[in-house]
Amino acid sequence: MENFSNTMLNPNLDLKKYSEEFKQNKVVVIKDIFTEPEIEKLYKWFSEEMPSNWWDVSSFPSKHHDSVNFVRNEPENEGEIKENYIHALQSFSEGKFAYNFFRTKDNHYEDCTCNECEFRKWLVSDENLKLLTEVTGENYTATDEVFAACYTIGDFLSPHVDSPNGTLGFVLHMTKDWLPEYGGLLHFMDDDRKIVERIEVPEYNSLTLFYLPKNKGKWHFVSPVAPGTPEIRLTFTGWFK
Numbered sequence: 001m002e003n004f005s006n007t008m009l010n011p012n013l014d015l016k017k018y019s020e021e022f023k024q025n026k027v028v029v030i031k032d033i034f035t036e037p038e039i040e041k042l043y044k045w046f047s048e049e050m051p052s053n054w055w056d057v058s059s060f061p062s063k064h065h066d067s068v069n070f071v072r073n074e075p076e077n078e079g080e081i082k083e084n085y086i087h088a089l090q091s092f093s094e095g096k097f098a099y100n101f102f103r104t105k106d107n108h109y110e111d112c113t114c115n116e117c118e119f120r121k122w123l124v125s126d127e128n129l130k131l132l133t134e135v136t137g138e139n140y141t142a143t144d145e146v147f148a149a150c151y152t153i154g155d156f157l158s159p160h161v162d163s164p165n166g167t168l169g170f171v172l173h174m175t176k177d178w179l180p181e182y183g184g185l186l187h188f189m190d191d192d193r194k195i196v197e198r199i200e201v202p203e204y205n206s207l208t209l210f211y212l213p214k215n216k217g218k219w220h221f222v223s224p225v226a227p228g229t230p231e232i233r234l235t236f237t238g239w240f241k
Helices: 015-025 036-049 075-093 115-123 126-136
Strands: 027-031 056-060 069-072 099-103 143-151 156-160 168-173 186-189 196-200 206-211 220-222 233-240
Touching: 015 027, 015 126, 036 115, 036 233, 056 075, 069 075, 075 099, 115 126, 115 143, 126 206
Parallel strands: none
Antiparallel strands: 027 206, 056 069, 056 099, 099 143, 099 156, 143 233, 156 220, 168 206, 168 233, 186 196, 186 220
């Protein structure tokens, strides 16, 4: 594990261009957001260095209780994980909100210095909050829930609005060599959920920011990862407030 530098952002970002795009569309994708050494540290941590049992398999809805399933990624939990996935698929087929994917949780010890904990701190650093202000025109001061997410074959996230998590959603893409035919695409929809307005293909070292109107949110979903996909869809995601 390597520590991050004090400055993570690519110094050549055209923030004026991204600000104009966000003002017009309320969605923007900032490409090559970090310097190469910094994004590589994040990618290597989540894809190689982080212990595999630091992932939880998260699914919704639960078959047994009125909350989210979090099951530690351990061999002895394979049966429960499969059962939860089947239940999530059944709920989706019935038109209910449902999902299944791997994710991390904010459950490390207080002074943990792993790359995820250090990145969580950077998200509320002066460097990042200044970037958000310049791009969105709003002053964000804190995060709501944030976590790494890993989608493997069959994982999905059905349409939802993210309200009341925050007013700015973000997805940092850390996936290399992802192709559109792999699925796992981020779709933005109109308020009636009848029209897909925009589709984002995961692109390594890119940051998607999207506005969430207060008490309304924005409809979006992640399509299922296709059978036979050789890569994993790796992101860090959450909300600012």
